[in-house]
Amino acid sequence: MVLKAFFPTCCVSADSGLLVGRWVPEHSSAVVLAVLHFPFIPVQVKQLLAQVRQASQVGVAVLGTWCHCRQEPEESLGRFLEGLGAVFPHEPWLQLCRERGGTFWSCEVTHQQAPAAPSAPGEDQVMLIFYDQRQVLLSQLHPPTVLPDRQAGATPASTGGLAAVFDTVARSEVLFRSDRFDEGPVRLSHWQSEGVEASILAELARRASGPVCLLLASLLSLVSAVGACRVFKLWPLSFVGSKLSTCEQLRHRLEHLTLIFSMRKAENSAQLMRKVNMLASVLLDVALGLTLLSWLHGRSRIGHLADALVPVADHVAEELQHLLQWLMGAPAGLKMNRALDQVLGRFFLYHIHLWISYIHLMSPFVEHILWHVGLSACLGLTVALSLLSDIIALLTFHIYCFYVYGARWAVPSSLRKPQSPGCSSGMGEGAALGRPWAWGPADARRAGPSPQLFIGTLLFTILLFLLPTTALYYLVFTLLRLLVVAVQGLIHLLVDLINSLPLYSLGLRLCRPYRLAAGVKFRVLQHEAGRPLRLLMQINPLPYSRVMHTYRLPSCGCHPKDSWGALCRKLFFGELIYPWRQRGDKQD
């Protein structure tokens, strides 16, 4: 196999010295991590390498020599470099050479043992691959390859050669801690040799994060303890808590915050990304919420809103009354059963009257309620939106009632199976009684036309002829209910979006694309016949769709439980639909 030498771009202009790195025999690759300059004491070099090996579990060794000089190396230098091969025995021994100011390199590989099959001499022995050490160190390959063996030098052969290179560079941070301003026994050239990179803000944040996390974790545990107390488990509060989406959203956010400020360190980078994404999502939420709050409370907008609310509710009620009057007449030219029509129409009109009285009763308190509800926006925009969704549900409660009445009685279970003794199944049983083909020997024993058969048939006929009227009412109220559900659905979609957007990962992909790597790409550099092939390895960043897919935060879980087909079937048969039902609620 062709020998691949991975050489860092930061060492291309370094002075002559020894090549320090790791040899991966399965892929015949030599990963050069740093260049050790003359003068050095071999004993100290060996000590340093042993320390690095122990600290980082990477099999670092001297791989060969690097020569960067004005012209071709002289005889004495050449022999000196070869002599070093005896001091630091390594199989195979690499000798890289470059003219100062020249573009082309020369490589030689010496094997101490004679090769089993004669390989082609010259350019095919070595391939030089340049890589940016800082980018490879900081980047993370997706999908992450699991390298279970952390013993020095052991790599499972099933992992790709490139994953081994990334892993080697990432684990050798110990080697990069010394720079040329240190007074150490050896001088190394690597990406940090111009001075170790660090940031004061990052260090301060790291020191401060310990006590801050402790404080916030204790506060959050207090809040969760209060929330878990027995008062909330009693029937009215637990029922209300499970129905309101605000409570669900608050619980979700509390879980997130507990995870962010927990004292356990993130075990791997995926967990760390998730924590940071959650923090970014919470911060965005709060920022948007505060913007909304400042907009609402400025220029007495709440007052305007409160003033507009009651007329709007009145207007909606009036429109509903017009609709009912229209249904009580001849809607769309259809002929309805006058008596039943009047009964149903008056029944629903009375409900609307009750509702309007209720709204008028509440009208003096609306502004105060809205003001306090607006304050909840400082907890986050998602909480405000969930509250808005709940308020819409409460304000359109009458439509929900009409829908339930319509589904329960206006479409009697003519097509429904009789489920329980308590439920109305007038037409169902009537239909069962009236079937002539169910006549069997048991029925023949019954003498003459039974009273059950007579009543059953009567009921069946009456309900069948009343079906168009009741079906029309059911249709109208179902459509209204679906409209309200659609509006609530849109709000939930927005809340879900804010909850699950991985902002930090998207920002990282935008500003530091090399951190999230889907793979690598190669570019062939200027090539001359007779010289080794030179390639430049660059990071291929992850596409945005994969970033979203990999780092999406888990959402609330409030998704519609039915598919479209099941939904249509339920609507047709008059079963009640609960689109935003949470897990674990009992079915009606």
Add this chain to the structure above:
Amino acid sequence: MEDERSFSDICGGRLALQRRYYSPSCREFCLSCPRLSLRSLTAVTCTVWLAAYGLFTLCENSMILSAAIFITLLGLLGYLHFVKIDQETLLIIDSLGIQMTSSYASGKESTTFIEMDKVKDIVINEAIYMQKVIYYLCILLKDPVEPHGISQVVPVFQSAKPRLDCLIEVYRSCQEILAHQKATSTSP
């Protein structure tokens, strides 16, 4: 070493294949697709603007005309950046892997690199495409679970769609490198 030949694609358009032999273990094939023709661009623009003008005479709203101009511009930019591929390159490096690059008309490049450990073979396969049966070159990937199985088939030169003569040229060169790689990998 570099040479260029012209072939044709399945619809009869002209393709230019550029072969670069960097070394016995590294070869590059670059297929250039036919450019965006002025005729089709003019035709689409005229159709869109005629339709917009027709709507304008119906509605008497000048926003329709500005909207048509914006749509044309954005559509052209989107087409050049996301759809129109100018050049497709296949770089095969012995013992490292195979890299496929697509360069779009706006300059964007999208690259995929497959390591040599995962490559089982490169073959020419037949496919039914609309009403035609066409040949295409594809890379077979090894299945990590089953040693003789194939986990994925990755087609190459998907938007250029060259004909069999061009594919045979590329196939022969790739097989030389793969054979060389298999021979050296089995020896210690």
